[in-house]
Amino acid sequence: MFALTDATGCYSAIEKIFDPSIRHRPVVVLTNNDGNICALCPIARDLGIPKFEPYFKVKHLLAKHNVVVRSSNYELYADISQKMMNVIARYAQNTYVYSIDEAFSDFNNYDNVIKDWYGYGHIMRRAVWKETRMPVGVGFGPTLTLAKAANHGSKKLPDSDGVCVINDEYSRKHILSQMKLDHVWGIGRKLSQHLSLMGLKTAWDLSCQNPKAMRKQFSVLVERTINELNGVPCLAWDDVKTQKKEIFSTRSMGKRITCRHQLRQALTSHVATVARKAFEQRTLIKKIAIFASSSPHDEIFYKKSVVAAYPAGTNNLATLSESIELAMKELYREGVNYYRAGVGAIELVDATIIQQDMFSPVDTPVITECYHDINKRFGRGTLMIGSEAGTKTWSMRREFLSPRSTTRWSDIPKINC
DNA sequence: TCTGGGGTCCTAGGACCC
DNA sequence: TCTGGGGTCCTAGGACCC
Numbered sequence: 001m002f003a004l005t006d007a008t009g010c011y012s013a014i015e016k017i018f019d020p021s022i023r024h025r026p027v028v029v030l031t032n033n034d035g036n037i038c039a040l041c042p043i044a045r046d047l048g049i050p051k052f053e054p055y056f057k058v059k060h061l062l063a064k065h066n067v068v069v070r071s072s073n074y075e076l077y078a079d080i081s082q083k084m085m086n087v088i089a090r091y092a093q094n095t096y097v098y099s100i101d102e103a104f105s106d107f108n109n110y111d112n113v114i115k116d117w118y119g120y121g122h123i124m125r126r127a128v129w130k131e132t133r134m135p136v137g138v139g140f141g142p143t144l145t146l147a148k149a150a151n152h153g154s155k156k157l158p159d160s161d162g163v164c165v166i167n168d169e170y171s172r173k174h175i176l177s178q179m180k181l182d183h184v185w186g187i188g189r190k191l192s193q194h195l196s197l198m199g200l201k202t203a204w205d206l207s208c209q210n211p212k213a214m215r216k217q218f219s220v221l222v223e224r225t226i227n228e229l230n231g232v233p234c235l236a237w238d239d240v241k242t243q244k245k246e247i248f249s250t251r252s253m254g255k256r257i258t259c260r261h262q263l264r265q266a267l268t269s270h271v272a273t274v275a276r277k278a279f280e281q282r283t284l285i286k287k288i289a290i291f292a293s294s295s296p297h298d299e300i301f302y303k304k305s306v307v308a309a310y311p312a313g314t315n316n317l318a319t320l321s322e323s324i325e326l327a328m329k330e331l332y333r334e335g336v337n338y339y340r341a342g343v344g345a346i347e348l349v350d351a352t353i354i355q356q357d358m359f360s361p362v363d364t365p366v367i368t369e370c371y372h373d374i375n376k377r378f379g380r381g382t383l384m385i386g387s388e389a390g391t392k393t394w395s396m397r398r399e400f401l402s403p404r405s406t407t408r409w410s411d412i413p414k415i416n417c
Numbered sequence: 418t419c420t421g422g423g424g425t426c427c428t429a430g431g432a433c434c435c
Numbered sequence: 436t437c438t439g440g441g442g443t444c445c446t447a448g449g450a451c452c453c
Contacts, residue, residue, distance in 0.1 A: 099434085100435080102435080188432060221432085
């Protein structure tokens with residue numbers, strides 16, 4: 001048996017933890033740069049506020065309903081998420097954190113021990129609430145896809161109270177036949193359009209299709225999904241956390257960049273982020289892509305990307321920054337209003353097994369290690385590449401940022417008696 | 418007249434996830 | 436005026452190998 005535990009309106013729920021005055025009010029959270037709405041609390045959802053709408057388009061609607069608006073506060077969310085995951089991890093032999101607000105639990109050896117999954121789900125749910133004040137839904141199923149479906153049911157079904165279990169034919173049909181096709185894990189917009197043309201409407205309809213025939217018509221992914229919906233496991237997760245195969249850092253600008261110096265500053269700060277993440281997971285970079293563009297909503301869309309290669313692999317920030325300098329020659333055009341820029345490591349190799357190259361200079365890892373060590377001890381930005389220094393006038397807009405209550409001494413909550 | 422059969426690696430693009 | 440930021444996997448097609 002597997003379980004999926006998932007927070008309800010995660011970001012908006014976290015905003016409510018440290019601000020009791022908004023607990024009974026509708027709350028929405030915006031994406032980076034205050035662009036779109038990316039999370040709503042149940043009260044806001046019931047008011048009919050749309051998700052993934054540009055903020056400027058729904059501003060009037062939010063004002064009308066007196067909705068509380070917050071900017072994304074990832075520092076706070078990441079910390080609360082970790083606390084939540086620690087509680088969840090206590091209740092199964094294996095846990096896999098799938099995203100910031102959801103985790104799979106593996107109960108393979110518990111089948112003879114736990115008789116009442118429904119009751120067990122409520123124990124987990126109460127523990128998370130008591131220790132972190134996060135509301136979660138729990139779904140149980142014999143495959144990961146069915147656990148996902150049950151979790152969906154735990155929030156959407158009218159007769160559910162936060163826990164849903166698929167453990168027999170009756171419960172499987174009951175939940176799948178009330179679940180829309182595009183809510184199935186692995187079925188996105190395009191596929192559900194195709195499938196609905198074939199007359200399929202619900203997850204149950206999909207599960208009744210012939211997997212082999214669907215593989216021919218679509219792909220192996222659809223075949224797997226159908227099998228999973230029928231209780232035949234096809235998906236698994238790795239026991240150990242695997243290294244990332246790509247690492248990207250990219251942002252849109254709070255204020256457009258037009259000058260060369262600022263674009264270089266933004267790119268240098270992105271490459272520093274990528275280098276740090278690569279170092280943390282102990283990989284070397286063999287190829288990076290450096291890119292910059294105007295906004296796709298602009299009349300003339302400018303987009304350019306440059307790839308730099310390091311045959312021997314590197315995580316040396318100075319080496320990487322030199323590539324930024326070179327790329328600038330190709331990326332920068334006078335008169336372009338840069339809206340977005342970023343850097344992505346697109347080829348990574350394990351740093352613990354290094355293939356030497358006769359023709360490339362050998363990196364001195366000591367400097368890189370010291371650099372990261374100092375920044376870790378004294379805070380990010382203590383050391384940086386020169387071209388990153390200075391005021392970042394383009395940095396993202398976060399007008400409605402809440403305090404980082406659990407990670408900054410200056411933001412610690414105060415209680416006035 | 419008839420022109421093999423098996424494989425790998427790479428890339429671009431698309432679809433999906435949160 | 437103002438529209439997120441990450442990731443993964445699969446497929447098809449081309450180049451190349453013996």
